[in-house]
Amino acid sequence: MTARASSRRVRFATPSPTVDGLSETLDSVAADEQANGTLETIPLARIVLDPEQPRKLHLSRENPADIPADDPDADRLRAELASLRELADSIMAEGVLEPIGVYRHGHDYRLVFGERRVLASKLAGRETILARLLPERPRHVRAQQLIENVQRSDLTLADRLRGLRAVLMEREAEGHALARADDLARVVGWSVPQAYAYWAILHAHDDVHRAIDAGIVRDVRTARSLAAMGEADRINALARLRMGDVAAGSDDDERDDGDDRSQEEDAQAEASDERVTRIKQKKAAGRPRTSIPLGKTRHPAVARYVCSKLLPPDQFAAYEDADWSDLNVVSEIVKNVMSNLEKEIVATIEKRDRS
Amino acid sequence: MQTLVVCQNKGGDGKTMLSRLIGEFAGRNGLSTLLIDMDPQCNLSQRFIRMDIDQADPDGVMPPVHPEFDPEDAWDGRCSIADIYGTRAAEYGIAPYETWAENVQILPGHGSAMRAVELVRSSDVRELVVERLRAFLSDPAFRSFGYDLVVIDTPPSKGPLVQSAIRAADHMVIPCQMEQGSVEGLQGMLQQWRRENQNRPLEQRLNLLGILPNKFRAVLIQQGTLEALLSRVAIRNYVLPMRIALRSVFAEVDHPNAKPRSVFDLPASNPARQEAESVCRHVLREMRLIARADHATADEEAAA
Numbered sequence: 063m064t065a066r067a068s069s070r071r072v073r074f075a076t077p078s079p080t081v082d083g084l085s086e087t088l089d090s091v092a093a094d095e096q097a098n099g100t101l102e103t104i105p106l107a108r109i110v111l112d113p114e115q116p117r118k119l120h121l122s123r124e125n126p127a128d129i130p131a132d133d134p135d136a137d138r139l140r141a142e143l144a145s146l147r148e149l150a151d152s153i154m155a156e157g158v159l160e161p162i163g164v165y166r167h168g169h170d171y172r173l174v175f176g177e178r179r180v181l182a183s184k185l186a187g188r189e190t191i192l193a194r195l196l197p198e199r200p201r202h203v204r205a206q207q208l209i210e211n212v213q214r215s216d217l218t219l220a221d222r223l224r225g226l227r228a229v230l231m232e233r234e235a236e237g238h239a240l241a242r243a244d245d246l247a248r249v250v251g252w253s254v255p256q257a258y259a260y261w262a263i264l265h266a267h268d269d270v271h272r273a274i275d276a277g278i279v280r281d282v283r284t285a286r287s288l289a290a291m292g293e294a295d296r297i298n299a300l301a302r303l304r305m306g307d308v309a310a311g312s313d314d315d316e317r318d319d320g321d322d323r324s325q326e327e328d329a330q331a332e333a334s335d336e337r338v339t340r341i342k343q344k345k346a347a348g349r350p351r352t353s354i355p356l357g358k359t360r361h362p363a364v365a366r367y368v369c370s371k372l373l374p375p376d377q378f379a380a381y382e383d384a385d386w387s388d389l390n391v392v393s394e395i396v397k398n399v400m401s402n403l404e405k406e407i408v409a410t411i412e413k414r415d416r417s
Numbered sequence: 418m419q420t421l422v423v424c425q426n427k428g429g430d431g432k433t434m435l436s437r438l439i440g441e442f443a444g445r446n447g448l449s450t451l452l453i454d455m456d457p458q459c460n461l462s463q464r465f466i467r468m469d470i471d472q473a474d475p476d477g478v479m480p481p482v483h484p485e486f487d488p489e490d491a492w493d494g495r496c497s498i499a500d501i502y503g504t505r506a507a508e509y510g511i512a513p514y515e516t517w518a519e520n521v522q523i524l525p526g527h528g529s530a531m532r533a534v535e536l537v538r539s540s541d542v543r544e545l546v547v548e549r550l551r552a553f554l555s556d557p558a559f560r561s562f563g564y565d566l567v568v569i570d571t572p573p574s575k576g577p578l579v580q581s582a583i584r585a586a587d588h589m590v591i592p593c594q595m596e597q598g599s600v601e602g603l604q605g606m607l608q609q610w611r612r613e614n615q616n617r618p619l620e621q622r623l624n625l626l627g628i629l630p631n632k633f634r635a636v637l638i639q640q641g642t643l644e645a646l647l648s649r650v651a652i653r654n655y656v657l658p659m660r661i662a663l664r665s666v667f668a669e670v671d672h673p674n675a676k677p678r679s680v681f682d683l684p685a686s687n688p689a690r691q692e693a694e695s696v697c698r699h700v701l702r703e704m705r706l707i708a709r710a711d712h713a714t715a716d717e718e719a720a721a
Binding site: 073 | 603638644652
């Protein structure tokens with residue numbers, strides 16, 4: 063009888079799945095605070111906007127309503143202010159419903175997300191704001207900001223690229239440089255095709271970036287096409303775009319130009335981009351290739367064999383007496399051979415094109 | 418003013434009894450106390466005031482005509498907590514009822530009206546129900562009543578009325594029988610507590626005073642269940658260090674002809690009174706409504 067009673071006792075005292083669940087719930091309460099930070103009401107005056115945040119509201123941070131009349135961007139600023147005023151009205155009526163995100167930085171708080179809510183609260187005459195106080199500067203803060211911001215329709219291509227570059231630099235600084243477009247897709251939560259498009263644009267020639275920053279190229283599709291073009295085509299296209307910028311409206315023609323590429327061509331370009339990006343991965347700041355390395359070998363015999371095959375026997379005979387065991391000498395020979403071969407082939411192609 | 422919500426998803430675990438005990442005890446300790454009955458069944462209301470019969474209502478009761486009622490008024494003379502969820506509070510004001518207990522007033526429930534509250538469109542629930550009680554309790558007009566303590570008794574559910582009570586509270590206590598069904602009910606309450614705090618600033622956290630093992634019996638299933646809860650570090654911190662046993666005297670004081678009417682009027686040696694005092698004292702101390710270093714009263718010494 064005693065034995066039976068005690069075994070029942072043990073059975074009832076063994077935590078059931080319900081008890082395990084309760085335990086998990088209460089454990090996660092502690093984890094909530096670790097992971098998500100705590101909510102605090104903090105003074106707006108102590109919030110420092112992040113200087114590297116991808117989204118750039120150009121309004122004055124101290125007094126958003128102050129727009130200089132002579133500002134060349136006055137129209138854009140006024141539009142920003144109008145949309146901020148709407149938010150300010152709702153803040154006056156209901157307060158800020160979603161907390162902003164900050165982390166401590168010295169005596170101030172650095173903003174992670176919620177720039178518009180901060181400025182709108184200032185407009186609404188508030189002195190404090192509800193904030194999620196993160197325990198430290200979150201890892202991948204750039205990626206978070208980008209994810210928060212990239213959906214915004216009023217973000218320009220240049221803004222997005224600025225944010226993306228910040229993400230790449232951040233990951234590199236953290237020792238996890240992004241090597242491929244697929245990594246980018248994973249980090250910022252984009253579809254793979256979208257990530258490939260941006261990846262290609264990021265690695266486009268500097269003149270494409272200058273055109274984007276200058277507002278000559280404004281859409282992903284055009285930028286993507288430019289990034290995939292050869293040097294001559296690109297220079298030509300950019301020149302037309304610049305002219306189009308003067309004569310308003312021809313930007314659309316250029317976009318059509320990009321659209322004219324067939325689906326197959328797009329797919330091919332994408333596939334080749336993929337190969338290129340998979341191969342050259344050392345530096346994020348890359349340019350389109352201007353030459354093709356023909357590989358390396360440690361064995362002079364291989365170089366000698368290649369040269370003997372490339373050159374007619376009489377020309378190869380000229381190198382017969384060289385020191386084929388000296389790597390420097392052999393390198394020079396290979397360089398000469400390749401250089402002559404290139405001149406010869408290019409001359410042949412040009413001759414053929416002219417005729 | 419401090420606000421305490423007594424909640425448990427499972428029915429019959431002693432929410433109303435605990436609300437009642439804490440209210441009576443606080444009043445006896447000189448705290449001006451308001452009880453709010455959010456349960457459409459209106460049991461708490463019936464413990465403290467004589468409710469009128471409402472033939473039209475399945476629960477059968479409604480608040481009585483208020484002593485301050487003036488037939489010249491536009492007001493129909495009845496006031497319940499349901500009034501704050503509609504336009505009645507704005508039109509007629511709010512008039513808590515005096516009770517037989519010292520320093521204790523009550524805003525009673527009203528079955529049909531309370532159930533109607535939960536019938537608002539789901540898109541309106543947040544604004545019209547969930548936020549409503551908190552707004553009411555922080556209104557300067559309400560603050561002018563000068564209560565020290567508000568105790569909210571809730572229906573056994575997780576619906577909008579309970580959410581409303583949780584949103585309005587500073588502290589939370591969960592009575593729970595040490596049985597499987599009741600322990601299962603804890604999960605929903607703890608989730609609500611957690612979700613509530615995810616949306617509150619640190620300085621306004623909803624403080625979970627703990628889980629009170631209630632209607633406790635010295636049988637293996639109850640002892641084992643309590644042991645299982647205490648075996649988990651995460652839960653242990655939230656189980657109150659005292660318990661209330663299942664005793665018929667708690668049912669007896671609910672009867673209209675009961676003598677005495679209050680557990681606290683039983684002899685100081687009565688174990689039911691001692692348990693009730695120990696729990697209520699703990700709760701009010703945790704809420705900093707009575708001093709922690711309170712020198713022991715004669716009753717306490719006798720109990721010790």
